[in-house]
Amino acid sequence: MTDEAPGGRRSRLGQALREVDRRESLLRTARFVRRLAPGDSEMGDPLSTAGRLPSHRLARALAGSPEPSVLRELGLTAVQVWQAFTGSRHATETAGITILFTDLVGFSTWALEAGDDAALRLLREVGRVTEPEITRRGGRVVKRLGDGLMAVFADPGAGVDAAVEACARVAELEISGHRPSLRAGLHAGTPRKLGHDYLGVDVNVAARVADAAAGGQVLISAPVRDALDPERFEVRRKRWFRAKGTPRDLEIFSVEPA
Known part of the structure; x- marks a missing residue:
């Protein structure tokens, strides 16, 4: 051997x-x-x-x-x-920022029928047309959330502009005969910064504002509205808004370019 x-x-x-x-x-x-x-x-x-x-x-x-x-x-x-x-141990409070959340209306139901390949194509196309609208206006994508994202802006007006344009760009897409619809919500506050992420009540409020939007709609909280140029935007109050985890006196508004 x-x-x-x-x-x-x-x-x-x-x-x-x-x-x-x-x-x-x-x-x-x-x-x-x-x-x-x-x-x-x-x-x-x-x-x-x-x-x-x-x-x-x-x-x-x-x-x-x-x-x-x-x-x-x-x-x-x-x-x-x-x-x-x-x-x-190093979470810090930020200066005032505007937080944006987006997501696709009815995406999960459509993806179940359309299949993974079509769903992935749609998500790639949505990212391709929406994320540049955020970054070119000084925003930063914090994280991608399946069929949506979270982003932050120093300027509330820039955040609203990005949200409105992102919804419009997504409405132009068509994947496998499906026309997607994006909704968005924005809230301004002072969340806690943790690494590259943010946490706290203000983040939760922004997410709930987005949840209340219809397809193609951009909703904003009162702090965002108060920071906007009234000559550039048309704002209407949305009645009967209640959401878990938000202040009872929170007011939200639909917003469109004037």
């Missing part, structure tokens, strides 16, 4: 480790752990890994591999938990 060469043993060991690292049952377990862990379980996209902190650089390195990997999932989980606990 001849001894196996060291190189052959290393090769077989490496192959075995790669197989374990890609085993589907272990991948499902690792992803389940990520969903349960504190922090952003979607970490790995370009937005969540942007920045110069060591955790951002590590997350970018881990997320850069296109292959499914148990070690990748566990590594991102560790970074996720690290950022959740270290970031919570």
Whole structure:
């Protein structure tokens, strides 16, 4: 009997480790752990890994591999938990900003019938036409939320302009015979900044304002209305607005260019 060469043993060991690292049952377990862990379980996209902190650089390195990997999932989980606990100690209050939320009306129902390929095409097209409207007006996309997004603006008027134009651009799209409809809501306040994200009551209010909008409609809260140039926008009060997690005296308004 001849001894196996060291190189052959290393090769077989490496192959075995790669197989374990890609085993589907272990991948499902690792992803389940990520969903349960504190922090952003979607970490790995370009937005969540942007920045110069060591955790951002590590997350970018881990997320850069296109292959499914148990070690990748566990590594991102560790970074996720690290950022959740270290970031919570460094949450800071921001100066006044305007928060925008958007989403597609009836997207889930349509996607169920249209299928994943058509749904993905639609989301890509919506992102293609809406996100430039935000960035060219000085806004920043904070995060993408399935069929919508959250963005922030220093200037309320720029936020409203971006929302109105985004709704108009989406209305021009057609995917597999479907004409999508985007709705938007904006609220101005001083949310807490946590890393690249924001949290607090003002964020919740902005999301609820968007939820109250109809397809193609832009709704704003009173703080946004008060900051707008009345010669540029036509504003109408929306009656009978009540939403969980919002102040009882919150007033919202529909807005259109004058």
